[in-house]
Amino acid sequence: MKNSLRNTRAVLLLLAALLLPVLHAAAQSEAPEMADVLRQNGKIYVVVAVITVVLAGLLAFLISLDRKVSRLEQELKDQ
Amino acid sequence: MKNWWKALTVGLLLYTAVAGLLVPVPQLAILNETIRNLYFHVPMWFGMTFILIASVAYSVRYLRQPTPALDIQAHEAARIGILMGCVGLATGSIWAKYTWGTWWTNDPKLNGAAIAMLIYGAYLVLRSSFTDEQQRARVSAIYNIFAFATAMPLFYILPRLTDSLHPGAGGNPAFAKYDLDDNMRLVFYPAVIGWTLLAFWLAQVASRIALLKQKVYEKQFA
Numbered sequence: 001m002k003n004s005l006r007n008t009r010a011v012l013l014l015l016a017a018l019l020l021p022v023l024h025a026a027a028q029s030e031a032p033e034m035a036d037v038l039r040q041n042g043k044i045y046v047v048v049a050v051i052t053v054v055l056a057g058l059l060a061f062l063i064s065l066d067r068k069v070s071r072l073e074q075e076l077k078d079q
Numbered sequence: 080m081k082n083w084w085k086a087l088t089v090g091l092l093l094y095t096a097v098a099g100l101l102v103p104v105p106q107l108a109i110l111n112e113t114i115r116n117l118y119f120h121v122p123m124w125f126g127m128t129f130i131l132i133a134s135v136a137y138s139v140r141y142l143r144q145p146t147p148a149l150d151i152q153a154h155e156a157a158r159i160g161i162l163m164g165c166v167g168l169a170t171g172s173i174w175a176k177y178t179w180g181t182w183w184t185n186d187p188k189l190n191g192a193a194i195a196m197l198i199y200g201a202y203l204v205l206r207s208s209f210t211d212e213q214q215r216a217r218v219s220a221i222y223n224i225f226a227f228a229t230a231m232p233l234f235y236i237l238p239r240l241t242d243s244l245h246p247g248a249g250g251n252p253a254f255a256k257y258d259l260d261d262n263m264r265l266v267f268y269p270a271v272i273g274w275t276l277l278a279f280w281l282a283q284v285a286s287r288i289a290l291l292k293q294k295v296y297e298k299q300f301a
Contacts, residue, residue, distance in 0.1 A: 006080075007086065055096050059092065062281070063089075066280075073287065076291060076295070079298075
Protein backbone atom coordinates (compact mmCIF):
# COMPACT_ATOMS: atom_id res chain seq x y z
CA MET A 1 0.00 0.00 0.00
CA LYS A 2 2.80 2.36 0.95
CA ASN A 3 4.58 1.49 -2.25
CA SER A 4 1.52 2.16 -4.37
CA LEU A 5 1.11 5.55 -2.66
CA ARG A 6 4.68 6.35 -3.56
CA ASN A 7 3.97 5.27 -7.14
CA THR A 8 0.98 7.57 -7.34
CA ARG A 9 3.04 10.46 -6.03
CA ALA A 10 5.76 9.82 -8.59
CA VAL A 11 3.18 9.74 -11.38
CA LEU A 12 1.64 13.01 -10.21
CA LEU A 13 5.05 14.67 -10.02
CA LEU A 14 5.90 13.51 -13.52
CA LEU A 15 2.57 14.86 -14.77
CA ALA A 16 3.16 18.22 -13.18
CA ALA A 17 6.64 18.39 -14.70
CA LEU A 18 5.24 17.65 -18.14
CA LEU A 19 2.21 19.91 -18.03
CA LEU A 20 3.66 22.98 -16.30
CA PRO A 21 5.78 24.24 -19.23
CA VAL A 22 2.78 24.05 -21.56
CA LEU A 23 0.57 25.96 -19.14
CA HIS A 24 3.30 28.53 -18.65
CA ALA A 25 3.68 29.10 -22.38
CA ALA A 26 -0.07 29.34 -22.78
CA ALA A 27 -0.41 31.93 -20.04
CA GLN A 28 1.94 34.49 -21.62
CA SER A 29 -0.23 37.05 -23.41
CA GLU A 30 0.38 40.80 -23.89
CA ALA A 31 -2.71 42.65 -22.58
CA PRO A 32 -3.89 42.83 -18.95
CA GLU A 33 -5.98 39.74 -19.56
CA MET A 34 -5.84 37.37 -16.66
CA ALA A 35 -6.31 33.65 -16.50
CA ASP A 36 -8.17 33.72 -19.79
CA VAL A 37 -6.41 30.79 -21.38
CA LEU A 38 -9.54 28.68 -21.63
CA ARG A 39 -11.55 31.54 -23.20
CA GLN A 40 -9.06 32.90 -25.71
CA ASN A 41 -9.10 32.79 -29.53
CA GLY A 42 -10.09 29.41 -30.97
CA LYS A 43 -10.83 27.91 -27.52
CA ILE A 44 -8.46 25.10 -28.41
CA TYR A 45 -7.54 24.80 -24.73
CA VAL A 46 -11.05 23.63 -23.98
CA VAL A 47 -10.49 20.76 -26.41
CA VAL A 48 -7.11 20.06 -24.84
CA ALA A 49 -8.74 19.96 -21.41
CA VAL A 50 -11.47 17.61 -22.63
CA ILE A 51 -9.04 15.23 -24.31
CA THR A 52 -6.79 15.27 -21.25
CA VAL A 53 -9.73 14.41 -19.00
CA VAL A 54 -10.84 11.57 -21.29
CA LEU A 55 -7.34 10.17 -21.52
CA ALA A 56 -6.71 10.56 -17.79
CA GLY A 57 -9.99 8.82 -17.03
CA LEU A 58 -9.23 5.88 -19.29
CA LEU A 59 -5.67 5.57 -17.96
CA ALA A 60 -6.89 5.77 -14.36
CA PHE A 61 -9.30 2.93 -15.14
CA LEU A 62 -6.47 0.91 -16.63
CA ILE A 63 -4.31 1.53 -13.54
CA SER A 64 -7.09 0.39 -11.21
CA LEU A 65 -7.71 -2.67 -13.40
CA ASP A 66 -4.00 -3.44 -13.24
CA ARG A 67 -4.07 -3.22 -9.42
CA LYS A 68 -7.13 -5.46 -9.19
CA VAL A 69 -5.40 -8.09 -11.29
CA SER A 70 -2.32 -7.84 -9.07
CA ARG A 71 -4.47 -8.38 -5.99
CA LEU A 72 -6.17 -11.41 -7.56
CA GLU A 73 -2.79 -12.86 -8.49
CA GLN A 74 -1.65 -12.42 -4.91
CA GLU A 75 -4.81 -14.06 -3.56
CA LEU A 76 -4.43 -17.05 -5.83
CA LYS A 77 -0.80 -17.44 -4.84
CA ASP A 78 -1.64 -17.34 -1.12
CA GLN A 79 -4.31 -20.04 -1.38
CA MET B 80 9.83 0.79 -8.93
CA LYS B 81 8.80 -2.18 -11.03
CA ASN B 82 6.11 -0.41 -13.03
CA TRP B 83 8.11 2.65 -14.03
CA TRP B 84 7.24 2.08 -17.67
CA LYS B 85 3.53 2.34 -16.89
CA ALA B 86 4.09 5.71 -15.25
CA LEU B 87 6.11 6.68 -18.34
CA THR B 88 3.17 5.62 -20.53
CA VAL B 89 0.76 7.86 -18.63
CA GLY B 90 3.20 10.78 -18.79
CA LEU B 91 3.96 10.41 -22.49
CA LEU B 92 0.32 10.01 -23.52
CA LEU B 93 -0.84 13.05 -21.56
CA TYR B 94 2.08 14.99 -22.98
CA THR B 95 1.08 13.83 -26.47
CA ALA B 96 -2.52 14.94 -25.97
CA VAL B 97 -1.52 18.41 -24.74
CA ALA B 98 1.58 19.13 -26.82
CA GLY B 99 0.08 17.39 -29.85
CA LEU B 100 -2.68 19.98 -30.00
CA LEU B 101 -0.73 23.04 -28.91
CA VAL B 102 2.82 22.88 -30.25
CA PRO B 103 3.12 24.81 -33.54
CA VAL B 104 3.09 22.75 -36.74
CA PRO B 105 4.05 23.56 -40.36
CA GLN B 106 1.23 25.41 -42.13
CA LEU B 107 0.51 23.37 -45.24
CA ALA B 108 -2.33 23.60 -47.74
CA ILE B 109 -5.01 20.88 -47.65
CA LEU B 110 -3.48 19.29 -44.54
CA ASN B 111 -4.00 22.38 -42.34
CA GLU B 112 -4.34 21.35 -38.69
CA THR B 113 -4.95 17.72 -39.61
CA ILE B 114 -1.18 17.34 -39.73
CA ARG B 115 -1.55 16.82 -35.97
CA ASN B 116 -3.11 13.44 -36.76
CA LEU B 117 0.47 12.32 -37.22
CA TYR B 118 0.72 12.09 -33.41
CA PHE B 119 -2.28 9.78 -33.15
CA HIS B 120 -2.82 7.90 -36.41
CA VAL B 121 0.79 6.92 -37.17
CA PRO B 122 1.67 5.72 -33.62
CA MET B 123 -1.23 3.25 -33.89
CA TRP B 124 0.68 1.49 -36.67
CA PHE B 125 3.97 1.72 -34.80
CA GLY B 126 2.35 0.27 -31.69
CA MET B 127 0.70 -2.43 -33.76
CA THR B 128 3.98 -3.39 -35.41
CA PHE B 129 5.89 -3.62 -32.13
CA ILE B 130 3.18 -5.60 -30.33
CA LEU B 131 2.88 -7.98 -33.30
CA ILE B 132 6.65 -8.49 -33.20
CA ALA B 133 6.26 -9.37 -29.51
CA SER B 134 3.39 -11.72 -30.39
CA VAL B 135 5.41 -13.58 -33.01
CA ALA B 136 8.35 -13.80 -30.58
CA TYR B 137 6.06 -15.45 -28.01
CA SER B 138 4.81 -17.84 -30.69
CA VAL B 139 8.34 -18.84 -31.68
CA ARG B 140 9.22 -19.36 -28.02
CA TYR B 141 6.05 -21.43 -27.62
CA LEU B 142 7.05 -23.73 -30.44
CA ARG B 143 10.49 -24.19 -28.94
CA GLN B 144 9.29 -24.68 -25.38
CA PRO B 145 5.49 -25.06 -25.11
CA THR B 146 3.91 -23.49 -22.03
CA PRO B 147 0.31 -22.26 -21.68
CA ALA B 148 1.59 -18.84 -20.58
CA LEU B 149 3.47 -18.25 -23.85
CA ASP B 150 0.39 -19.20 -25.86
CA ILE B 151 -1.75 -16.76 -23.88
CA GLN B 152 0.80 -13.97 -24.23
CA ALA B 153 1.08 -14.48 -28.00
CA HIS B 154 -2.70 -14.45 -28.35
CA GLU B 155 -3.32 -11.36 -26.23
CA ALA B 156 -0.48 -9.44 -27.91
CA ALA B 157 -1.94 -10.30 -31.32
CA ARG B 158 -5.38 -9.16 -30.18
CA ILE B 159 -4.08 -5.77 -29.04
CA GLY B 160 -2.14 -5.50 -32.32
CA ILE B 161 -5.32 -6.17 -34.30
CA LEU B 162 -7.21 -3.62 -32.21
CA MET B 163 -4.57 -0.97 -32.89
CA GLY B 164 -4.57 -1.83 -36.58
CA CYS B 165 -8.34 -1.40 -36.76
CA VAL B 166 -8.09 1.94 -34.96
CA GLY B 167 -5.32 2.88 -37.40
CA LEU B 168 -7.53 2.02 -40.39
CA ALA B 169 -10.46 3.97 -38.94
CA THR B 170 -8.41 7.07 -38.11
CA GLY B 171 -6.70 6.91 -41.51
CA SER B 172 -10.08 6.72 -43.19
CA ILE B 173 -11.32 9.83 -41.40
CA TRP B 174 -8.11 11.68 -42.24
CA ALA B 175 -8.40 10.61 -45.90
CA LYS B 176 -11.99 11.88 -46.12
CA TYR B 177 -10.96 15.43 -45.25
CA THR B 178 -7.69 15.62 -47.15
CA TRP B 179 -8.02 13.27 -50.12
CA GLY B 180 -11.79 13.67 -50.28
CA THR B 181 -12.78 10.04 -49.86
CA TRP B 182 -13.12 7.56 -47.01
CA TRP B 183 -11.28 4.89 -48.94
CA THR B 184 -9.38 4.67 -52.18
CA ASN B 185 -7.73 1.77 -53.95
CA ASP B 186 -4.27 2.78 -52.90
CA PRO B 187 -1.61 0.07 -52.43
CA LYS B 188 -0.83 1.24 -48.90
CA LEU B 189 -4.48 1.24 -47.85
CA ASN B 190 -5.38 -2.06 -49.49
CA GLY B 191 -2.18 -3.67 -48.22
CA ALA B 192 -3.04 -2.64 -44.66
CA ALA B 193 -6.62 -3.88 -45.06
CA ILE B 194 -5.49 -7.27 -46.39
CA ALA B 195 -2.96 -7.58 -43.58
CA MET B 196 -5.69 -6.90 -41.03
CA LEU B 197 -7.84 -9.60 -42.65
CA ILE B 198 -4.95 -12.05 -42.42
CA TYR B 199 -4.71 -11.31 -38.71
CA GLY B 200 -8.49 -11.55 -38.40
CA ALA B 201 -8.18 -15.10 -39.71
CA TYR B 202 -5.79 -15.79 -36.82
CA LEU B 203 -8.60 -15.11 -34.35
CA VAL B 204 -11.05 -17.23 -36.36
CA LEU B 205 -8.54 -20.07 -36.58
CA ARG B 206 -7.94 -19.97 -32.83
CA SER B 207 -11.61 -20.17 -32.01
CA SER B 208 -12.08 -23.24 -34.23
CA PHE B 209 -10.14 -25.63 -31.97
CA THR B 210 -11.42 -27.38 -28.88
CA ASP B 211 -8.15 -29.05 -27.94
CA GLU B 212 -5.97 -26.53 -26.14
CA GLN B 213 -2.57 -27.82 -27.17
CA GLN B 214 -3.58 -28.22 -30.78
CA ARG B 215 -5.00 -24.71 -30.78
CA ALA B 216 -1.83 -23.30 -29.24
CA ARG B 217 0.49 -25.07 -31.67
CA VAL B 218 -1.43 -24.40 -34.88
CA SER B 219 -2.14 -20.78 -34.03
CA ALA B 220 1.53 -20.22 -33.13
CA ILE B 221 2.51 -21.49 -36.57
CA TYR B 222 -0.17 -19.42 -38.27
CA ASN B 223 0.96 -16.37 -36.31
CA ILE B 224 4.44 -16.66 -37.81
CA PHE B 225 3.02 -16.93 -41.33
CA ALA B 226 0.62 -14.04 -40.69
CA PHE B 227 3.48 -11.83 -39.51
CA ALA B 228 5.66 -12.77 -42.47
CA THR B 229 2.82 -11.97 -44.88
CA ALA B 230 1.50 -8.84 -43.18
CA MET B 231 4.75 -6.92 -42.77
CA PRO B 232 5.59 -6.79 -46.52
CA LEU B 233 1.99 -5.71 -47.16
CA PHE B 234 2.45 -2.82 -44.71
CA TYR B 235 5.98 -1.73 -45.40
CA ILE B 236 7.42 -3.15 -48.61
CA LEU B 237 4.80 -3.60 -51.35
CA PRO B 238 3.34 -0.04 -51.07
CA ARG B 239 6.80 1.39 -51.66
CA LEU B 240 7.23 -0.45 -54.94
CA THR B 241 4.40 1.43 -56.65
CA ASP B 242 2.92 4.92 -56.56
CA SER B 243 0.84 5.75 -53.55
CA LEU B 244 -1.00 8.75 -52.18
CA HIS B 245 0.03 7.78 -48.71
CA PRO B 246 3.16 9.38 -47.23
CA GLY B 247 5.89 6.89 -46.52
CA ALA B 248 4.90 4.84 -49.57
CA GLY B 249 5.44 5.04 -53.32
CA GLY B 250 9.19 5.21 -52.96
CA ASN B 251 9.15 8.08 -50.48
CA PRO B 252 11.34 7.61 -47.47
CA ALA B 253 8.98 7.57 -44.51
CA PHE B 254 8.13 10.92 -42.87
CA ALA B 255 10.73 12.92 -44.80
CA LYS B 256 8.09 15.53 -45.60
CA TYR B 257 6.97 16.18 -42.04
CA ASP B 258 9.78 15.01 -39.94
CA LEU B 259 12.06 17.79 -41.04
CA ASP B 260 10.19 19.99 -38.62
CA ASP B 261 11.89 19.85 -35.22
CA ASN B 262 8.77 20.91 -33.35
CA MET B 263 6.85 17.95 -34.68
CA ARG B 264 9.67 15.57 -33.93
CA LEU B 265 9.49 16.74 -30.31
CA VAL B 266 5.94 15.42 -30.06
CA PHE B 267 5.99 12.61 -32.61
CA TYR B 268 8.69 10.44 -31.03
CA PRO B 269 7.25 10.62 -27.49
CA ALA B 270 3.84 9.84 -29.03
CA VAL B 271 5.17 6.73 -30.75
CA ILE B 272 6.83 5.52 -27.54
CA GLY B 273 3.77 6.34 -25.42
CA TRP B 274 1.22 4.58 -27.64
CA THR B 275 3.52 1.59 -28.09
CA LEU B 276 3.95 1.26 -24.33
CA LEU B 277 0.17 1.50 -23.92
CA ALA B 278 -0.21 -1.44 -26.32
CA PHE B 279 2.20 -3.49 -24.22
CA TRP B 280 0.45 -2.47 -21.00
CA LEU B 281 -2.96 -3.52 -22.34
CA ALA B 282 -1.54 -6.81 -23.63
CA GLN B 283 0.11 -7.47 -20.26
CA VAL B 284 -3.08 -6.91 -18.25
CA ALA B 285 -5.13 -8.98 -20.72
CA SER B 286 -2.60 -11.84 -20.52
CA ARG B 287 -2.57 -11.76 -16.73
CA ILE B 288 -6.37 -11.99 -16.61
CA ALA B 289 -6.37 -14.89 -19.09
CA LEU B 290 -3.70 -16.67 -17.06
CA LEU B 291 -5.63 -16.15 -13.82
CA LYS B 292 -8.76 -17.51 -15.46
CA GLN B 293 -6.85 -20.59 -16.54
CA LYS B 294 -5.40 -21.14 -13.05
CA VAL B 295 -8.86 -20.83 -11.46
CA TYR B 296 -10.24 -23.43 -13.88
CA GLU B 297 -7.34 -25.76 -13.14
CA LYS B 298 -8.05 -25.48 -9.42
CA GLN B 299 -11.71 -26.28 -9.95
CA PHE B 300 -10.90 -29.45 -11.84
CA ALA B 301 -8.10 -30.52 -9.52
